[in-house]
Amino acid sequence: MAADTVSRSAETLSPTPSTPSGLQQAKLFRIYNHYRLVVSLMLVALLFVDPVNFDMRFRLLDYYQAGVSAYLGLNAFIALLLLAGFHPNQRHITLSILLDILIMHGLLLTSTGITNGLANLVIVSVAAGNILTPSRMGTFYAALAAICSLGISGWAVLALGDSADDIVRAGSLGILYFAAAFVLQNISRRMMRSEALASSRARSIVELEKINQQIIQRMRTGILVLDRFGQIRLANAAAEELLYGAARRSNRLSEHPTVLPRPLKLGLETWLKDPGRRIEPFQPSPTSPMLQANFTQLDQERGDQILVFIEDMSKVTQQAQQMKLASLGRLTAGIAHEIRNPLGAISHAAQLMEESPSLDPGDRQMLEIIRRHSRRVNGIIENVLDLSRRRAANAELIELAPWLKEFREDFLQTQDNGDSPANIVLKIDPQLPPARFDKSQIEQVMVNLCDNGLRYSEQHSGQRQIGIHAGATEDGERAFIDIRDQGPGIAAENRSSVFEPFFTTDKRGTGLGLYLARELCEANQAHLALVDDGQPGCCFRITFAHPGRMI
Structure with missing residues (x-):
């Protein structure tokens, strides 16, 4: 049970072929196998050089030749697997290094012993093992190679009567094995830490780049x-x-x-x-x-x-106008009492004069002018006071289709005067995205736009009829509402001024209705605009912000 746990932990910690470190390890193993293939080819080629004297120099020539041929066949087979797309994992690499160490010592045993130059190739195998697996397994490679070298030298001294200097040489090779293992493990660990640090910084840079892109967007x-x-x-x-x-x-x-x-x-x-x-x-x-x-x-x-x-x-411009009107609102709030008192006196005096039986038609016309302009002045004061008293928007997520149907019914009930009934043609597109806004404030905007549309439609066509169309923007993520009337439209020279305060073409208007409507839309992060689509009448569009991206 404990062995299985350790094995699973080792597999978890070791690089997998799909990770960058695993891919790098597979690339290094491919290079190392090319080296082994070249070495095995050279060893086979050396069999055909001066074959007559082999019997005198080699201890077990037949076994040596068989071992060299088998080593070439093994490396060629692994090379074909790699060429076919095989991805070695940690166990395959460990097995290959162990086989290299054992095969090299087998060749040393069947050839001239530890004094053979093949002993230097064992150092390369140990070094490659510590590069490919920089862990305690690398120390095991060095220990195995040292034990095999000492075993071969000890067997040669005891069984063949070779010089004891071979044991000293084997001990020196063992020291080289461990030195190579420790040095390369240290270097590999540093390289892995540097690679991990570089990967961590690269991830941080990518995350920061994503955050910057989101902020910019x-x-x-x-x-x-x-x-x-x-x-x-x-x-x-x-x-x-x-x-x-x-x-x-x-x-x-x-x-x-x-x-x-x-x-x-x-x-x-x-x-x-x-x-x-x-x-x-x-x-x-x-x-x-x-x-x-x-x-x-x-x-x-x-x-x-x-x-x-x-x-x-x-x-x-809106901010400047808002500051100007806010100052005007504070000024109006301060002098509203002083203005309304004489204004009330004027209106009351006009009402008393109207009750006089001796007024001629000209005087009654003058009284009507006084009353009309008194109401207009009072309306201007009320609108400017609304600017200074405007509360912050309390936005909530609204489904436009049911809200517009309810608004249409409520609005028509207030417009039923019997003489000229109002009519609103409502069109709602399918798959309409929701909108986030303050119901009372946007309702105030809609009432203002609908009142204007009905008034101008009646003046131009004799019918109090407007159209309301709810749809989605081109990207399908934001909703809009179009309010279209059947009036004469707005002249081209006045289109840039319709949202300015105190601008009006109606003598009975105050010039603050559309300005207040746009201000309320801006408070809800919506946009009120005059749409020029070439169709008759006038069309105002409220484009709402993305329901999930309001700031």
């Missing part, structure tokens, strides 16, 4: 690595989304882009001519956000590779 800043000709060597997901998002959605881009968009290519050429110059913001396509690119060389001496950082300028 999850960064929101676009990162590109280019050559001097503008060919893309590396791009993270953010860079592909910023530069090629529109092309990917319309299937006009290959799986792995290698060529820069023309505006960025021109910026690279400008930077190469003047590295100290900062290029102007650019748009990869007419529907893309404004981007800012910063260039730097990875190799200062050769300058073969260029690192590019790409930032979405709309985020910077």
